[in-house]
Amino acid sequence: MKPNPTFWQGKCVLVTGASSGIGKALAEHLVKQGASVGLIARRQEALEQHAASLSAAGGTVAWACADVTVAEALATAVQDLEARLGTCDVMIANAGIYHKTDVSNFNTLIQNTVVATNLQGVINTVGAVLPGMILRQRGHIVAVASIAGMIGLPAAAAYSASKAAVVTLFQSLRVDLHPFGVKTTVAAPGFVDTPLITDEERATLKELLTAEQAAARICQAVERNRAVDWFPWPTWLVCRLLSLLPANLYRRFVANIPDMEEPPTPPLSEGKR
Ligand SMILES: NC(=O)c1ccc[n+]([C@@H]2O[C@H](COP(=O)([O-])OP(=O)(O)OC[C@H]3O[C@@H](n4cnc5c(N)ncnc54)[C@H](OP(=O)(O)O)[C@@H]3O)[C@@H](O)[C@H]2O)c1
Numbered sequence: 001m002k003p004n005p006t007f008w009q010g011k012c013v014l015v016t017g018a019s020s021g022i023g024k025a026l027a028e029h030l031v032k033q034g035a036s037v038g039l040i041a042r043r044q045e046a047l048e049q050h051a052a053s054l055s056a057a058g059g060t061v062a063w064a065c066a067d068v069t070v071a072e073a074l075a076t077a078v079q080d081l082e083a084r085l086g087t088c089d090v091m092i093a094n095a096g097i098y099h100k101t102d103v104s105n106f107n108t109l110i111q112n113t114v115v116a117t118n119l120q121g122v123i124n125t126v127g128a129v130l131p132g133m134i135l136r137q138r139g140h141i142v143a144v145a146s147i148a149g150m151i152g153l154p155a156a157a158a159y160s161a162s163k164a165a166v167v168t169l170f171q172s173l174r175v176d177l178h179p180f181g182v183k184t185t186v187a188a189p190g191f192v193d194t195p196l197i198t199d200e201e202r203a204t205l206k207e208l209l210t211a212e213q214a215a216a217r218i219c220q221a222v223e224r225n226r227a228v229d230w231f232p233w234p235t236w237l238v239c240r241l242l243s244l245l246p247a248n249l250y251r252r253f254v255a256n257i258p259d260m261e262e263p264p265t266p267p268l269s270e271g272k273r
Helices: 021-032 044-056 071-085 108-136 157-180 199-204 211-223 233-244 247-254
Strands: 012-016 036-041 060-065 090-093 139-144 182-189 228-231
Touching (some): 012 071, 012 108, 060 071, 071 108, 108 157, 139 157, 157 182, 211 228
Parallel strands (some): 012 036, 139 182
């Protein structure tokens, strides 16, 4: 199936985690395709700058600060953006974080923060647009999970668990929402060159996608109404084969995968536009 050049034209697309990495690239890609794009994240300055550069290039863009773990704040941000851009046709729940799971110093607060952002944040994002989409009998909700959701990666227990939960969450929602005309897609990338990964990974990983490549692929999955899109395929294949191994062999193979580092925690912005 060929990409549809008019698919995004005139559509209102809201993207969480649009201040950096994949979300930032998604916004840029979507503006180029003719969509009106609403940017959501916590860092006001980063959103403001990105929106200004997209608007300067001729895009229709608005932004609103919200923490996806706070359902009311996120719903308010969505309402605010819909008032300015029109009702949401496509919502992309992309915001996510990684924190290492250190078993010798297991920090429940940090692990719960990963789940709160990557799973509850996605549920809050779904909740913010779903009533309107059901009323209109149309819409598409997209989640950015990860190939880490297929297998439990070392030092990434909460991250892998949160992403696996998003995959099954959307598998269920796809069935339940079908009668209402609302579509769902989960995009599950392998490693992507964003601030989420370490310099070591950046230097050593063979299958490292750019944020722009990941964004284009996610948009293509939406155009094709894919249920789940694991990519790139070589990483998918390795993970799929690993998932079929007996537990002891699996432990030996994955024990050598390098840990991901802690990304810096950005300050929480109070601003909203
Ligand atoms: N990079 C990879 O290798 C990779 C692979 C597979 C999947 N993914 C997934 O792709 C998504 C985007 O990650 P990325 O790689 O682009 O990382 P990134 O550059 O660190 O971007 C993460 C985005 O999420 C936002 N965010 C984080 N916590 C938030 C919160 N509580 N409320 C609102 N926004 C929040 C951040 O904005 P603020 O800090 O401004 O809030 C930022 O815009 C994540 O779900 C990640 O798990 C990444």
